[in-house]
Amino acid sequence: MRIRSALPIWCFLAPSLVIFLLYRVLPLAWNLVLSFQDWSPLKAARWVGLSQYEEMLFDDEVFWQALWNTVFFIASAPIAVLLALGLALLVNADIRGRNIYRTIIFISYPLMTVAVAIIWRWMFEERVGLINYVARSLDLVTQPIPFLNSFQWALPSVIAANTWQMLGFYMIILLTGLQNIPENLYEAAAIDGASARRRFWRITVPLLKPSLFLCFVVGMLNSFTSFDLVYVMTGGGPGRATELLVTYIYKLGFVQTRFDYAAAVTVFYFALLVAITWSANRLSGGNAGAVERD
Amino acid sequence: MHRRGLLKGALSTVTALAMPQVARGQASRKLSLLTWNIADQEQLFKEEFADFQKAYPGTEIEWLDKKGTELAAFYQTQLVAGTAPDVVDLQGAIWVEYAANGALLDLTPYLQAEPEFVRLFNGDYLASWRYDGKNYMLPFYIAKTLLYYNKGMFKEAGIFGPPQSFDELLAFAQKMALAEKTGFLTLNFDWLYWPLFKMNGVDLLTPDLKKAAFNTPQAIDVLARLAAATGSGAINKISWTGRWVEPNGAFASNTVGMLHAHSSSYFFVKGQGPWINADTLGVAHAPGFWATPTNHGFGISKSSKNPDLAWAFVKHLTGNRWATEFSRRRKLLTGNIAADTDGLALLRKDDPVAAQVLQTQLEHTDKFCGNWPLPFDAQLKDAFYPEIQNAALGRKDAKSALNDAERAVNRLLSRRS
Numbered sequence: 001m002r003i004r005s006a007l008p009i010w011c012f013l014a015p016s017l018v019i020f021l022l023y024r025v026l027p028l029a030w031n032l033v034l035s036f037q038d039w040s041p042l043k044a045a046r047w048v049g050l051s052q053y054e055e056m057l058f059d060d061e062v063f064w065q066a067l068w069n070t071v072f073f074i075a076s077a078p079i080a081v082l083l084a085l086g087l088a089l090l091v092n093a094d095i096r097g098r099n100i101y102r103t104i105i106f107i108s109y110p111l112m113t114v115a116v117a118i119i120w121r122w123m124f125e126e127r128v129g130l131i132n133y134v135a136r137s138l139d140l141v142t143q144p145i146p147f148l149n150s151f152q153w154a155l156p157s158v159i160a161a162n163t164w165q166m167l168g169f170y171m172i173i174l175l176t177g178l179q180n181i182p183e184n185l186y187e188a189a190a191i192d193g194a195s196a197r198r199r200f201w202r203i204t205v206p207l208l209k210p211s212l213f214l215c216f217v218v219g220m221l222n223s224f225t226s227f228d229l230v231y232v233m234t235g236g237g238p239g240r241a242t243e244l245l246v247t248y249i250y251k252l253g254f255v256q257t258r259f260d261y262a263a264a265v266t267v268f269y270f271a272l273l274v275a276i277t278w279s280a281n282r283l284s285g286g287n288a289g290a291v292e293r294d
Numbered sequence: 295m296h297r298r299g300l301l302k303g304a305l306s307t308v309t310a311l312a313m314p315q316v317a318r319g320q321a322s323r324k325l326s327l328l329t330w331n332i333a334d335q336e337q338l339f340k341e342e343f344a345d346f347q348k349a350y351p352g353t354e355i356e357w358l359d360k361k362g363t364e365l366a367a368f369y370q371t372q373l374v375a376g377t378a379p380d381v382v383d384l385q386g387a388i389w390v391e392y393a394a395n396g397a398l399l400d401l402t403p404y405l406q407a408e409p410e411f412v413r414l415f416n417g418d419y420l421a422s423w424r425y426d427g428k429n430y431m432l433p434f435y436i437a438k439t440l441l442y443y444n445k446g447m448f449k450e451a452g453i454f455g456p457p458q459s460f461d462e463l464l465a466f467a468q469k470m471a472l473a474e475k476t477g478f479l480t481l482n483f484d485w486l487y488w489p490l491f492k493m494n495g496v497d498l499l500t501p502d503l504k505k506a507a508f509n510t511p512q513a514i515d516v517l518a519r520l521a522a523a524t525g526s527g528a529i530n531k532i533s534w535t536g537r538w539v540e541p542n543g544a545f546a547s548n549t550v551g552m553l554h555a556h557s558s559s560y561f562f563v564k565g566q567g568p569w570i571n572a573d574t575l576g577v578a579h580a581p582g583f584w585a586t587p588t589n590h591g592f593g594i595s596k597s598s599k600n601p602d603l604a605w606a607f608v609k610h611l612t613g614n615r616w617a618t619e620f621s622r623r624r625k626l627l628t629g630n631i632a633a634d635t636d637g638l639a640l641l642r643k644d645d646p647v648a649a650q651v652l653q654t655q656l657e658h659t660d661k662f663c664g665n666w667p668l669p670f671d672a673q674l675k676d677a678f679y680p681e682i683q684n685a686a687l688g689r690k691d692a693k694s695a696l697n698d699a700e701r702a703v704n705r706l707l708s709r710r711s
Contacts, residue, residue: 041370042395059705062676126531127474127549149531151689238535238687239680254367256672257391 028270034263041257052264063265065240066248069155073162073226073244074276077219080163081212084170089204091171092178102175106168113165117232120161124148148234154241158233162226170215177211178204213284217277224273245269325600325607326356326379328369330590333359338616338623346610350603373397378595380604381611383434385590386484387671389423392593393430394669399594400428404605414614418659419629423591425667431591432612433629435620437556438585438662439486440654442563443576447475447551456552456578460493463552463581464519467528470551476530478523479541480554485675486586487533487682488664489554491516493582498678503666504707508678509700517685517692524686534686542566554580556588560651561625570647577650579658586664589629627655670710677702 035052039045056063091102108116123130124147132144147157181204189199205212227246230236236243236251245265252262329339343355358379360368366388372378378397392398405412412420415433423431443456451470457463467477480487488498496513499506523529530550532541545553546567553559564570579585592611594604610616617630621637625648628634634656641649668674681699684690690698 040395041374042392042397127544128547146531149535149687151684151687234535235537237680237683239683239689251676256670256676257366257370258673 031263031266034260035267037260039260041259048260052261053268055261056264056268062240062243062248063245066243066245069240069243070224070245072155073159074220074223076159076163077216077223080166081170081174081215081219083163084167084215085174085208085212087167088171088174088178092175102171105171108165109168109172111165113226113228114232116161116165117229120157120164121148121233124157149238151238151241154234154238158226158230158242161233162223162229165229166219166222170219173211173215173218174208177208181207209284213280217280220276220280221273224269245272323350323353323600323603324356325353325381325604326358327381327383327607328365328372328379329357329359329383330365330385331359331361332383335620335624338620341619342611342616345616346607349610350606353603355607373595373597376597378597380595380598380600381608382593382595383590384431384593386588387665387668389431389591389593390425390667390671391669393425393428397596398430399596399598399601399604401430401432401594401605402428405429411609411613414612414630414632416629416631416634416656416659418662419587419589422587422589422662422665425669431593432608434590434592434612435624435626436587436589436629436655437558437627438587438655438659439481439489439554439556439580440585440651441578441580442545442553442555442560442651443578444545444548444551445574445576446548446569448576451551456576457581459581460490460516464523464528467523467551468526471527475549475551476544477528477551478533478554479530479545479550479552480533481536481538481541481556481559482534482679483537484586484588485664486556486588487554488586489580489582489584490520492584492663493580498664499666499703499707503668504711506700506703506707508703509696514692514696517682517696521686521688521692525688529686531687534683538562546570556586557626557651557655558588560648564647572647575647577647577654579654583658583661584663585658585661587662625652627652670706673706673710674703677706 034045036047036049037045038048038051087105091098091105095101122128124132126132126144126146126149129144129147131147132141135141136144145153147153185203185207186199189203194202225246226244227250230242230244230247231250234242236247246269249262249265249269252258252265327339339357343357346355347353356379358368362385365384369378369382369384369392373392384392389398416436419433419436420429423429423433441456447470448454448466451466453466453469457466463478470477480490491498491508491513494512494516496510496516497507499508520529524531524534530541530544532544536544541553542555542559542562543566544550545555545559546563546565548567548569553563592608594601594608598604612628612630614630614632617628617633618636620626621628621630621633622640625637625641625645627637634652638649638652638656641652666674678699681690681695681702684698685692685695
């Protein structure tokens with residue numbers, strides 16, 4: 001009887017499970033095997049044990065640079081979330097035209113990342129870019145800033161473009177969270193004499209915690225996968241200034257035809273991703289993504 | 295009669311099964327062609343295919359075109375799957391890796407059997423497709439670096455004629471660097487900047503290609519001067535960071551004195567720069583006449599089931615008739631001597647500046663540089679170039695950058711050997 005009732009469920013799940021198995025589980029397993037081999041599309045595989053990992057950890061400066069840049073990129077996610085929180089609070093207030101403001105802020109999110117990258121590449125352009133033009137017109141700088149051509153500015157510039165694109169998404173999530181907070185809590189607190197700041201820290205922040213957590217996790221995952229933005233804006237340069245693990249893996253595989261070594265870096269990258277997501281889940285109380293049963 | 299029919303059938307089945315797989319493939323007369331971002335030539339290819347099918351009736355031709363960023367990945371996956379296209383158009387040095395790893399067919403026996411066909415091509419360009427003493431490709435279309443210069447900016451700066459030496463190149467660039475304007479810009483992909491080093495006697499590797507040879511006082515001096523010129527604005531920073539659109543776009547904006555790029559840049563720049571005409575754009579060789587080739591060629595996948603037919607097809611595409619047609623329609627050079635003579639003659643009437651640009655591509659073809667036949671060229675570039683960027687953009691001094699580059703390059707060479 002139990003089997004009979006479970007059968008239709010498995011039948012409905014089967015297509016998705018097959019796709020999941022083919023496109024997620026098997027490539028992951030194959031990638032893991034590949035990371036212990038010496039292989040390229042043009043030669044037979046040879047088992048080399050941990051030598052790819054040895055090279056990665058002890059003999060590859062680019063890997064460490066890319067890892068550092070990736071961590072830096074991830075660390076920028078909270079800044080975007082805090083900015084979005086400020087904007088969400090503003091557009092949640094009873095001001096005229098707030099729907100227009102919400103739309104304007106959100107509009108960057110549905111844009112294609114490649115388009116965002118091209119727009120910002122021109123904005124940051126040293127000689128004819130809008131940012132340098134404004135900065136020089138206002139006498140804020142004497143020399144144009146070589147945003148994407150400089151080792152100091154390139155990574156912050158890419159992060160700024162990423163933040164701009166994601167801001168609208170975070171804002172909508174946080175705005176939804178804000179609107180779900182019962183108004184009577186604020187009224188009761190106000191009657192009890194709580195200041196606006198106190199109401200924010202004691203009511204808004206605790207009740208917004210799930211939305212904030214969601215934004216942080218999405219932000220971190222987005223930082224991990226910001227391949228297209230970096231690839232179009234800087235290609236990982238100048239030098240290695242904006243090389244992320246994800247762009248480095250692409251170059252190893254598809255430019256240098258070192259799929260075996262790229263697999264080893266990917267395994268490390270995957271482990272890092274799992275560790276960060278697990279930590280974030282623990283910090284949020286350990287039940288992120290759980291579905292409550294009625 | 296019935297028995298005889300049965301015997302005949304059995305015999306032909308056995309023969310078919312016994313026939314080598316390749317020979318069976320030959321009988322099927324199917325060919326696939328993979329080209330590199332040239333979808334705009336669909337009409338030409340259709341005509342070429344139809345003409346080939348007249349000579350080889352029953353041949354089916356499948357044409358695939360991929361963008362440059364996708365082609366290598368696509369070809370590699372097809373190699374792994376055992377379904378590599380019979381004929382493939384490859385650019386730069388990517389073919390060496392395929393040739394060294396046995397993915398491409400050695401065309402030397404075909405070329406040796408047909409010396410009159412070999413004579414159709416410019417020998418220097420044909421030789422640039424040689425690895426380990428064997429020829430793996432035939433030229434499809436060719437290009438090498440040259441120097442474009444902005445005559446208006448030259449005049450404003452009181453300079454006449456193109457620079458004749460590295461010193462002059464930097465001095466001219468410095469004279470033109472004022473406010474928004476910069477004096478010099480180079481493309482940097484595929485070692486296109488290497489003539490700047492080669493004109494100063496710097497070699498990247500030892501003649502046996504086993505060790506780095508570039509860490510010399512001369513190279514340090516060259517790099518230090520390039521860095522100083524970049525810092526002062528004489529050399530546009532995009533030289534070290536841009537790829538294709540940015541540097542060509544910068545030159546087209548009429549604010550850069552000289553552009554070191556290959557002939558294809560002319561058409562991009564002209565399309566974007568309304569100021570460009572015979573009076574305003576100068577064309578010359580880089581000092582010392584050194585140039586880096588960046589060619590496209592046709593190779594045949596070793597896994598092709600129809601290698602002889604594929605060879606006939608490559609001959610058809612690169613032979614006088616269709617190479618001439620290609621040269622005329624696309625306004626480029628093909629490495630086929632007759633085709634290029636015809637194409638240039640036509641271009642001299644239609645677009646004299648373009649003809650001047652293309653003329654440089656046929657001169658000093660004995661002075662190619664930056665085209666080492668190494669099967670790990672992409673890794674070599676990746677080991678070397680970031681250090682050039684570090685120095686040119688002022689993050690490291692030239693000596694430290696070249697020390698670090700030498701370490702990285704030698705490590706790679708020892709690993710690969």
